[in-house]
Amino acid sequence: KAGVTQTPRYLIKTRGQQVTLSCSPISGHRSVSWYQQTPGQGLQFLFEYFSETQRNKGNFPGRFSGRQFSNSRSEMNVSTLELGDSALYLCASSLSGGGFRNTEAFFGQGTRLTVV
């Protein structure tokens, strides 16, 4: 079956602009999580959505937002981009997201965002 699809794979934006990243989860998966990966901070949790509801949010400024649609596809938006937002943004999907005790999370290949 198809895996988690993230688009676009690469983005270059200018400071101050905004950007929207997209994630299509595995068919049937209702939980979508987003992570930011940087060399300095590693992998940091941004937020998690289940059935269009945000259930948890990481410690990021309000410039980072997300949403989930009725088909479980998710988008994240970053407004007023800063140089420090340059990172690999990873999306993960799982069946229920009820903790990952019994259902693993599957990650996409990520969107590499470069802010110049």
Next chain:
Amino acid sequence: GNSVTQMEGPVTLSEEAFLTINCTYTATGYPSLFWYVQYPGEGLQLLLKATKADDKGSNKGFEATYRKETTSFHLEKGSVQVSDSAVYFCALSENSGTYKYIFGTGTRLKVLA
């Protein structure tokens, strides 16, 4: 708060050498523990997991045992191959409904032929 600590890399080994990557965690309650692997230019792939104390996760020759008494989940492989070269992440899931992973910083493994 909960956290995961991994050994610093990079780790460089010759093919067929024994691999250990140390991972310890701090958590309240009973987290589930995971090892993920990231190949160059790729996302993360689940390598193995353990959901309770003394469980052993295994896959593709890799093993890790959930040790509650030492709060550890060390990754081992008896004989590494060049194709195992990647970055390995230890992670925990707080089984208290927070719906997220907490990752270690990752350990880069390079295997030489």
